[in-house]
Amino acid sequence: MTKISLTDMIAFPIVCQQKGQVAMMKPTLTLKRKIIGLAVLAAVLPVVVMMIFMGSFQSSVSKLASKELSDVAMTNMAQIAKDVYGLCETSNDLIQKKINNGLNVARDVLKQHKGIETGRETVSWDAVNQITKQTRKVELPKLMTGGAWLGQNRNPATPTPIVDEVKHLVGITCTIFQRMNENGDMLRVATNVQDLENRRAIGTYIPAALPDGTANPVIETVMKGQPYRGLAYVVNTWYLTAYEPVKDKAGKIIGMLYVGEKLEAVGSLRKAIQGMKVGKLGYVGVVGGKGEHRGRYIISKDGARDGENIWDQKDIHGNAIIRTLITTALKQPKGESFYHEYIWQNPGDPQPRKKVSSVIYFEPFDWVIVAGTYEDDFFRPVGHVNEMIKSLFLKVLLAGALIILLSVFLAVFLARRLTHPLELTTSLARKIATGDIQQTREELAGAESVRIIQSGDETGELLRAFQTMTGNLDSLIGQVHRSGIQVTTSATEIAASARELEATVAQQAASTTEVTATSREISATADDLAQTMDGVNVSLNETIGMAESGRNDLTHMEMAMRELVKATTSISSKLAVINDRANKISHVVTTINKISDQTNLLSLNAAIEAEKAGEFGRGFSVVAREISRLADQTAIATQDIQQVVAEMQTSVSTGVMEMDKFTDEVRRGVETVSTQSGQLARIIDQVRIHGPQFTAVKDGMYGQSQGAQQISEAMSQLSLAAGQTKESLHEFKLATEQLNEAIGGLQSEVSRFKISS
CATH class of the missing domain: 3.30.450.20 (PAS domain)
Incomplete structure (x- = not known):
C-alpha cells in the first residue's frame, strides 16, 4: 500500500491550483458572450427563416403567376381569334344575303x-x-x-x-x-x-x-x-x-x-378588327391564305402595312414565319385555332421580340386571322409581382436587420447587467486564489458589493455566501498559522532528541559491524586463499601445457614470418620494374605530345597555303582541318595517358616504400618471436618448481578459516540487535522530519494569504 505523507497532501492542492491557472489561461467562451450569442441567435434565426420563406414564396408565386398568366393569355388570344372569326362569319352571312338578293335582282333585270x-x-x-x-x-x-x-x-x-x-x-x-x-x-x-x-x-x-x-x-x-x-x-x-x-x-x-x-x-369589320387589343400591346392581323393575295397583309396594325406581301418574311433565326402560319392554318379543321411562338419585329420596333399568336383560318374570305401579343406583354404583371415581392423582401430584410441590431444592443446591455455581479465574484475569487483575503473582505464591504447583496437575487445570495466564506477562511487560516508555530516548536525538540539517540546507537552499531566484518573478512580470506591454492595447482599444470603449446606455435610463427619476408622482397622488386616501365611510357607520351604540336603547326601552315591557293586549295584546306582536328584529339588523348601514367608512378612508388617498411617490420617481428620463445621455456621450468610449496600453504589457510568463522557468528548476533535499534530511531527521525516539512509547507502556504490582524 502506498504511503501518502503530509507534505504530499499539502503540495497536491498547490499543484491543482497551478494546473487550474494554466487551464484558465486558455481562451474560453465567457458567459457574457454566451448570453449575447443566444440573444442574437434568437433574433437572427427568425429573420433567416423569414428570408428563406420569402425567397421560396417569390419563386413559387413567380412560377404560378407565369403559368396562370400564360394560360389566361393563350385562352384570351384564342377567344379573340374566334371572336374575329365569328365577326367574319356574321359579316359574310350579311354580305352573302346582299349578294344573293343582288343576283336575284340581276336575273330579273336581265329577263326584263x-x-x-x-x-x-x-x-x-x-x-x-x-x-x-x-x-x-x-x-x-x-x-x-x-x-x-x-x-x-x-x-x-x-x-x-x-x-x-x-x-x-x-x-x-x-x-x-x-x-x-x-x-x-x-x-x-x-x-x-x-x-x-x-x-x-x-x-x-x-x-x-x-x-x-x-x-x-x-x-x-x-x-x-x-x-x-x-x-x-x-x-x-x-x-x-x-x-x-x-x-x-x-x-x-x-x-x-x-x-x-x-x-x-364592310368598314365596320375592318375597324372592329383593327380596334381589337390582345393584352396591352398585341393586335389582330389578317393575311391572305391562297391565290393572288397569299401572304399579303389585308389588315395590319394601324393599317400601316396593308397590301404588303410578307410571305417570305423571316425571323432572326431564318425561319419563314408567315409561310409556317399560313400553311399550318390551312391544314386546320374548320373553325379550329392553334398557337405559335416566333420572333417578330414591326417597322419602328427597336429590336425583335418573342411573340405568341393564336391563328385561325376563315375560308369564305380566305383570311388567316392572327391574334398575337408579345410574351413580355402578358408577363409584365409577373414582373410587377416580382418587383413587389422584392420590395417586400427588402423591407423584411431591413426590418430584420433593425431587429438584429436592437437585439444585439439589448443583449449587450442585459449581458453586462447580468454578468457584472459574476465578474465581481470572479475577481474576488481570483484575489482569494492569490492569497489576498484582506483586500477581498474590504471589497465585499464596499458600496457596490453591498448593493448587489441587497438586491435579493441569485447573484446577491452568491456574494453573501462568498462574504461568509471569506470571513470563515480568514479565521481558519489565522488559527492554522498559530497552531503551525506551536507544532513546529515541539517537532524541533523531538527531532533534536532523536538525532542524539540515533548518533549513540549508530556508534555502537558501527563498532559491532566493524568487528563482525573483520571476522568475516578473515574467514572469507582464509577460505578464498585455500580455494585459490587449489586453483593455483590446477592452473600451474594447465599453464605448463599451454606454455608448451605456445612455444611450438611461436616456432611455427617464426617460420611463417620468414617466408613472408621473402615474399615482400619479391613484390618490392616487381613494383620497381613496373615503376621503370611507367617512366618509359611517360617518355613515349612526351614524344607523342611533341609530334602532335608539330602536326598542328604543319596543319596551320597547310591551311594558310590552301587559303592562298584559293579555289584550287579548297580540298587541301579540308584535309588540313581534319589533320588539325586529329592532332588535337591525339594531344588530348596523350594528356589523359600522361595523367594516368603519373598517377600509376605515384601509386607504385608509394607501394614500394610501404613494402620496404613492411619487410623491416616483419624482420623485427621474427626476432621478437625468437626471443619470446626462449623466455617462455625458462618460465615453464620455474613454474614446475613452485607446485609443492602451494600445497603446504593451502593446509594452513583451512585452519585459520575455521577460527575466524566462530568469532563472526558471535558478533553477528550483537550487530543484529544494534541494527534493529538504529532502524527504529531512524524511522522516528524521518517522522519528525516529515512533520517539520509538512508544517513548513503549511506555514508557507498560509503565509501567502493576507488576513486581517
Whole structure:
C-alpha cells in the first residue's frame, strides 16, 4: 500500500491550483458572450427563416403567376381569334344575303331585257389581263340585249343597261362578261365597277388560267355550268362575289353574270378588327391564305402595312414565319385555332421580340386571322409581382436587420447587467486564489458589493455566501498559522532528541559491524586463499601445457614470418620494374605530345597555303582541318595517358616504400618471436618448481578459516540487535522530519494569504 505523507497532501492542492491557472489561461467562451450569442441567435434565426420563406414564396408565386398568366393569355388570344372569326362569319352571312338578293335582282333585270345574245357584227377589244396587265387585241361578236348592243361605255355618267339598274336597285356591283375563247377567258363588256381612273373597268378579262398554270376557280366553276360564290379579285381589289353562267338560246355558255360587294365596303369589320387589343400591346392581323393575295397583309396594325406581301418574311433565326402560319392554318379543321411562338419585329420596333399568336383560318374570305401579343406583354404583371415581392423582401430584410441590431444592443446591455455581479465574484475569487483575503473582505464591504447583496437575487445570495466564506477562511487560516508555530516548536525538540539517540546507537552499531566484518573478512580470506591454492595447482599444470603449446606455435610463427619476408622482397622488386616501365611510357607520351604540336603547326601552315591557293586549295584546306582536328584529339588523348601514367608512378612508388617498411617490420617481428620463445621455456621450468610449496600453504589457510568463522557468528548476533535499534530511531527521525516539512509547507502556504490582524 502506498504511503501518502503530509507534505504530499499539502503540495497536491498547490499543484491543482497551478494546473487550474494554466487551464484558465486558455481562451474560453465567457458567459457574457454566451448570453449575447443566444440573444442574437434568437433574433437572427427568425429573420433567416423569414428570408428563406420569402425567397421560396417569390419563386413559387413567380412560377404560378407565369403559368396562370400564360394560360389566361393563350385562352384570351384564342377567344379573340374566334371572336374575329365569328365577326367574319356574321359579316359574310350579311354580305352573302346582299349578294344573293343582288343576283336575284340581276336575273330579273336581265329577263326584263329579254336576255343576252351575240350579234352578227364583231367589234375589236383591247383586252387587258387583270392579273398580268398584259394587253391583246381580240375580235368578238357584239353582245346584244333586247336587240341593242351593250356598247363599249367607259363613262360612269353614261348609263349602261342592266348593270346600272342593278346598282340602283340593290347598291352592289354588277358586271356582264363575254366569253373570249374556248378556254373560257371572260371579258368585261359592261360593268358598274370603276378602275383607278374612275372609269368603267371594261376591256379587262379574267383569265381561265392563273400565272402559275393552275385553273382559275371562278372560270373553272362557271364553265361547268355552276354558280361560283366566294372571294375574287375584281379589277384591282377583292370582292365577295357570286358568278353564274350566261347561256344563249342553244344553251351554250357565252358569258357570265357577276354581282359582288367589296370587302373594304364592310368598314365596320375592318375597324372592329383593327380596334381589337390582345393584352396591352398585341393586335389582330389578317393575311391572305391562297391565290393572288397569299401572304399579303389585308389588315395590319394601324393599317400601316396593308397590301404588303410578307410571305417570305423571316425571323432572326431564318425561319419563314408567315409561310409556317399560313400553311399550318390551312391544314386546320374548320373553325379550329392553334398557337405559335416566333420572333417578330414591326417597322419602328427597336429590336425583335418573342411573340405568341393564336391563328385561325376563315375560308369564305380566305383570311388567316392572327391574334398575337408579345410574351413580355402578358408577363409584365409577373414582373410587377416580382418587383413587389422584392420590395417586400427588402423591407423584411431591413426590418430584420433593425431587429438584429436592437437585439444585439439589448443583449449587450442585459449581458453586462447580468454578468457584472459574476465578474465581481470572479475577481474576488481570483484575489482569494492569490492569497489576498484582506483586500477581498474590504471589497465585499464596499458600496457596490453591498448593493448587489441587497438586491435579493441569485447573484446577491452568491456574494453573501462568498462574504461568509471569506470571513470563515480568514479565521481558519489565522488559527492554522498559530497552531503551525506551536507544532513546529515541539517537532524541533523531538527531532533534536532523536538525532542524539540515533548518533549513540549508530556508534555502537558501527563498532559491532566493524568487528563482525573483520571476522568475516578473515574467514572469507582464509577460505578464498585455500580455494585459490587449489586453483593455483590446477592452473600451474594447465599453464605448463599451454606454455608448451605456445612455444611450438611461436616456432611455427617464426617460420611463417620468414617466408613472408621473402615474399615482400619479391613484390618490392616487381613494383620497381613496373615503376621503370611507367617512366618509359611517360617518355613515349612526351614524344607523342611533341609530334602532335608539330602536326598542328604543319596543319596551320597547310591551311594558310590552301587559303592562298584559293579555289584550287579548297580540298587541301579540308584535309588540313581534319589533320588539325586529329592532332588535337591525339594531344588530348596523350594528356589523359600522361595523367594516368603519373598517377600509376605515384601509386607504385608509394607501394614500394610501404613494402620496404613492411619487410623491416616483419624482420623485427621474427626476432621478437625468437626471443619470446626462449623466455617462455625458462618460465615453464620455474613454474614446475613452485607446485609443492602451494600445497603446504593451502593446509594452513583451512585452519585459520575455521577460527575466524566462530568469532563472526558471535558478533553477528550483537550487530543484529544494534541494527534493529538504529532502524527504529531512524524511522522516528524521518517522522519528525516529515512533520517539520509538512508544517513548513503549511506555514508557507498560509503565509501567502493576507488576513486581517
